[in-house]
Amino acid sequence: MSSAPPAATATPLPQPSSRATRFRRRQGWVVGVALLFGALVFWRYSQIPAFGPFEIRGIVAGTLTLALLAMAQSVIVISGGIDLSVGAMMVLANCIAARLMLDQDLGPVILIALLVIAVAMVLSGLIGAAAVVSGVPDIVVTLAASFVLSGLALIVLDSPGGGTHPRFQELLVGGFDEPLPATLLLVAVLGLVWLPFKRSRLGIATYAVGSDRAAAFLSGVRVGRTRVIAYVMAGFFSGLAGVVTTAFTGSGEPRASIGATATLTSVAAVVLGGVALLGGSGTLLGPVLAAFCLALIPALMLGLGWDPNYAEVARGIIIIVVVMIGGLVQIPRRSR
């Protein structure tokens, strides 16, 4: 072995990739989902003769909850975990909000909304702390937590009920044909909450922990604290999702199956949105767009005159096929 002379050919230095390549690599998937979303909206547009503010408001406000839950799930997945309790957290926040907001003035209602979000952040932080301290895999801890949260929701509200201020609905998700408030809320959450977090030390630490826990630890990142903070962020998004649901439906609904379905859809949106389940990569815009795509499917089927029940089938097949294509696209990239 030692007799072999050092290789004469100079190894080419690694060149920094061009801006275009980097953009394609980082944002390519999101652009793809955005194009898909655009196509679906155009399709829907061509189905309805009078596609106006009413339709847009319906799509945006109706999907807001799912989009927020997709964000909650994304933060956890980026930090290297998975949270099967986001849906239950949303249901709990919805029940607390609906119970407290009944017959209140607008001022107290807004305060209650903030309080509910704070409660969700604290509870989610506790779940994260339990996962970090115990060393039990997240999937098990959050599974158990989803039972606890659904139980709490039933204690808060034992049957569908509660209410909110009518002005609160207009403010948060827009009235009958006003798409602006819901859109603004979505953009505000992405731009004023997520982007600053992503750019901050905490955000970078979250990506680092999700990418490689051991390496992050050795670089001085406090892994446990970062994971708990990711859960607190998820609590913010799912708490807000609960408040939005309250505003949109004007009531609280404690059924646990709603939470379970919402959790599963949030995982689907995360995967479709290009956030790798291995953690450490992806943004929140992709999952949000993916949530909108998933929500448009039943409406499109109805427009085609198909049984909207096929939407479940289509949704499942789309999830599987997209992930399959994603896998095929990523295999050559990795082997390079």
Next chain:
Amino acid sequence: MSAATADPAITQWRQALVDRPAIVLGGVLVVLYVVTGLVAEGMFSANGIRSTLLLACPLAILAASQTLCMLTGGIDLSTVMTANFAAYVAANQSGQGPLVALGLAMLVGLAVGLVNGIGVGVFKVNPLIMTLGMASVLLGVVTVGLVGDGFLSGSTRLLPVVTDVASGTLFGPLPRNLLVWALVAAALIFGLSRTGLGRTIYAVGDNPVACRLAGVRIWQVLLAVYVMSALLAALAGLLFSGISGSVGPDQTNAYLLPSVAAAVIGGTSILGGVGGYTGTILGALILTVLNRLLLTLDTTEAFRQILYGLIVLALAWVYVRVTGQRGT
């Protein structure tokens, strides 16, 4: 902690627990059973034991699916939908005789398992996503089949053989479905520890890269695992329908989380490569007794759910603590 690790006797103890988790779990089960017996009526009678075994059986078979998948580092979230679908098909087609009806139910399991296995094994789709998508597809298929004159419409009648096996009594405190359970358990425990496929399942979960380099055809192993998982799910669905005496499109959905919890409490790591079916059996029994205990407490459904979640979490926590089997 440090004193404990220094003491060789305790270290030995701990090692024994890591090697034989069944001892701890058995202890937990006995304590829980006695506590429940003190609160609830008739737990120590033949009937009490019978009902515990009767209810634990389908859960344990559903948890067997999860155990197999978790050993390879995967999970199967489509089991309950497979169970619902298979049970519904069997009841719907019962007019054609038990052989055809049961064959069709198992065919449902086989088809679901093949698709799952091909997705996970050949196309390398993340198992969580693959089975989630599959659950979605099955839900849609069942819903569409039930509407109007779909392929599942028409009357449903449980097969006598299903009702017989699922809810009959063998003798004394032993329900008849124990026979099915014993067969499944024997096959899994023997198969996982003594057969080539069984050992490869552990190996694939422990280190897929090393397996590939050693010449294991991983896709075949995964295909076999997901087919077995779906067949077991179909079987569990039939047993559930026999116990409840009816079928429904979402009958077993509430058992998905307990089935995962039973495998986890039983010491099967969700990360793959560690665990076995013995622990899962005990896990399923513990959860069944726990459910009974919570039912006897005079409290609301909401409070029961909270306790259930907290106790599952606590059991998993203690288990990880005692055996030192931490996630990462």
